[in-house]
Amino acid sequence: MSDSSKKTLLRMIGHEYKSGGYDKAVLAVGSTEYHGEHLPYGTDTLVAEHIAREVSSRVNGLLVLPSLPFGMSAHYSSFPVAVTLSTETLMRVLKEVFDSLRSHGLNRLLIVNGHDGNIPAIGAATREYRAHHPDFKIAVLEAWWETAGQLVPEGTFEVWGGLGHAGEGETSMMLRVAPSLVDLKKAKGVVPDLPLHVQLIWTFDELTPYGATGDPTKATKEKGRLMSDALVSLLVEFIEKMDERDWELLTPFSS
Numbered sequence: 001m002s003d004s005s006k007k008t009l010l011r012m013i014g015h016e017y018k019s020g021g022y023d024k025a026v027l028a029v030g031s032t033e034y035h036g037e038h039l040p041y042g043t044d045t046l047v048a049e050h051i052a053r054e055v056s057s058r059v060n061g062l063l064v065l066p067s068l069p070f071g072m073s074a075h076y077s078s079f080p081v082a083v084t085l086s087t088e089t090l091m092r093v094l095k096e097v098f099d100s101l102r103s104h105g106l107n108r109l110l111i112v113n114g115h116d117g118n119i120p121a122i123g124a125a126t127r128e129y130r131a132h133h134p135d136f137k138i139a140v141l142e143a144w145w146e147t148a149g150q151l152v153p154e155g156t157f158e159v160w161g162g163l164g165h166a167g168e169g170e171t172s173m174m175l176r177v178a179p180s181l182v183d184l185k186k187a188k189g190v191v192p193d194l195p196l197h198v199q200l201i202w203t204f205d206e207l208t209p210y211g212a213t214g215d216p217t218k219a220t221k222e223k224g225r226l227m228s229d230a231l232v233s234l235l236v237e238f239i240e241k242m243d244e245r246d247w248e249l250l251t252p253f254s255s
């Protein structure tokens with residue numbers, strides 16, 4: 001595979017795009033918000049972009065778009081600093097990205113979301129968009145932290161199934177993605193006691209004084225490698241399968 005296939009559009013020059021044979025794109029949607037004392041503000045963006053780039057280097061014709069560094073972080077704004085978009089703004093940004101891609105014939109898009117607050121905007125924007133533009137095909141990895149937990153061997157995580165904002169799973173992932181940006185000595189979190197079947201709508205300071213939930217002290221690079229490898233394999237197989245069926249939804253998926 002050529003070098004340009006590993007580049008994001010941010011760093012690509014025109015002739016590399018033209019000769020790259022791109023027929024689909026991947027968009028990482030992140031956030032800029034406090035991730036405890038031990039992880040960088042760009043954690044959600046960095047993790048989503050890492051997954052996007054790894055997948056693109058293993059399949060044909062997948063263009064990595066510049067990542068969206070801002071998401072809907074209102075519920076994390078009690079810790080300094082969160083740069084947040086409203087859900088309405090994020091929906092609009094997404095739809096205008098879809099319009100732009102579509103106008104250039106890039107009608108197949110994978111979204112890798114890195115942040116819980118973006119899920120409502122991504123869900124509404126993609127569904128509304130597809131209802132008006134059925135020719136534009138969209139697939140979403142909505143919550144990698146939950147998907148990874150389902151894919152890694154049982155017993156990988158020690159606390160709360162690895163969940164949590166800046167918790168065991170996310171911190172492990174960052175040890176895989178950008179270890180030099182992690183300060184494990186500062187890691188501290190708490191597992192919130194929440195009801196099982198009804199969602200309490202919290203602001204993050206109501207869950208934790210540390211700006212982190214779960215137990216980041218249990219994070220390891222190996223857990224991060226397991227999560228990353230599992231997610232990348234899943235998405236590579238997914239894209240290959242979608243390409244085989246020409247991104248048609250009516251074709252049985254298991255065939």
Ligand SMILES: [Zn+2]
Nearest residue numbers: 043044165166
């Ligand atoms: Zn995060």
